[in-house]
Amino acid sequence: MDPVKASRTSGSLSPRLALVLLVALPMALLVGLLVLAVEASWAPLRNVDRYVANTLHTQALGHPALVHAMVLVSDIGSPTVMRIAATLLAVVLFLRGARRLALWTAATMISGAAIDEVLKVAVDRARPVFVQPVASAPGPSFPSGHAFTATLGAGVFLLVLLPLLPRRTRLAAWLPAALIPLAVGYSRIALGVHWTSDVLGGWLLGVGLLTGTTAAFETWRREHALPRVHPVLEGVAPEESGRAAHPVRSGPEDA
Numbered sequence: 001m002d003p004v005k006a007s008r009t010s011g012s013l014s015p016r017l018a019l020v021l022l023v024a025l026p027m028a029l030l031v032g033l034l035v036l037a038v039e040a041s042w043a044p045l046r047n048v049d050r051y052v053a054n055t056l057h058t059q060a061l062g063h064p065a066l067v068h069a070m071v072l073v074s075d076i077g078s079p080t081v082m083r084i085a086a087t088l089l090a091v092v093l094f095l096r097g098a099r100r101l102a103l104w105t106a107a108t109m110i111s112g113a114a115i116d117e118v119l120k121v122a123v124d125r126a127r128p129v130f131v132q133p134v135a136s137a138p139g140p141s142f143p144s145g146h147a148f149t150a151t152l153g154a155g156v157f158l159l160v161l162l163p164l165l166p167r168r169t170r171l172a173a174w175l176p177a178a179l180i181p182l183a184v185g186y187s188r189i190a191l192g193v194h195w196t197s198d199v200l201g202g203w204l205l206g207v208g209l210l211t212g213t214t215a216a217f218e219t220w221r222r223e224h225a226l227p228r229v230h231p232v233l234e235g236v237a238p239e240e241s242g243r244a245a246h247p248v249r250s251g252p253e254d255a
Contacts, residue, residue: 024215027208031143034201038125038142049195053128056190060134067134070187074135077184079116079145082153083109089160098240100220105156108213112152115205116145128192135191143201144194147185151206154180159214159231163238164245170233181206 037045060067086109093102125142158177162170185199214231
């Protein structure tokens with residue numbers, strides 16, 4: 001093989017490998033270890049979960065306004081709301097010609113929903129129980145679907161909209177994208193419907209899956225000889241984000 005060509009091929013793999021090796025795989029490993037710790041009722045993890053749950057529950061009992069605020073945050077960041085918002089985004093992208101970006105959005109959210117359900121059934125962890133509960137939630141506890149889906153939803157919207165922002169503000173845009181899942185996850189613990197490790201698992205899953213689908217999309221881009229992008233600053237597909245924001249309208253001569 002031509003050394004120059006080999007060098008270019010190797011270089012084209014580095015962004016994808018960085019995403020997978022530095023983020024996606026570590027996240028998957030941490031989730032696996034967390035599942036093992038939950039299944040084994042590992043004492044240090046169990047003690048942390050109980051301590052945080054009891055502390056926040058005591059705080060919630062004494063501050064009804066805090067409970068109302070946490071319910072609002074939890075409702076706004078619920079999987080249903082996030083999935084509806086992402087579905088609408090995918091539809092808009094598709095109708096405006098950004099069809100591959102729409103597919104990535106839908107695939108990321110659908111994969112998240114499937115993984116969430118499979119893990120909940122597989123782990124089948126009981127939720128926290130209190131004598132005076134301030135909120136309730138159905139189904140198994142691990143992982144937190146709210147934390148998982150809020151992480152995915154915030155990440156998807158960020159990576160789609162990032163190319164439309166002024167370049168100097170793009171790094172700052174990651175802050176609200178991180179605060180949304182953090183607030184939603186905290187609300188689930190504060191309301192006493194999830195253990196801390198449930199929420200941590202949801203965050204890790206969200207970051208790992210988002211990174212994995214982003215790396216897969218970059219693989220597709222390289223296979224189709226599209227320019228390499230840096231997702232942290234350019235999103236997943238800057239040209240498709242631009243096309244969706246400024247669709248080209250065909251005139252009579254194009255009909």
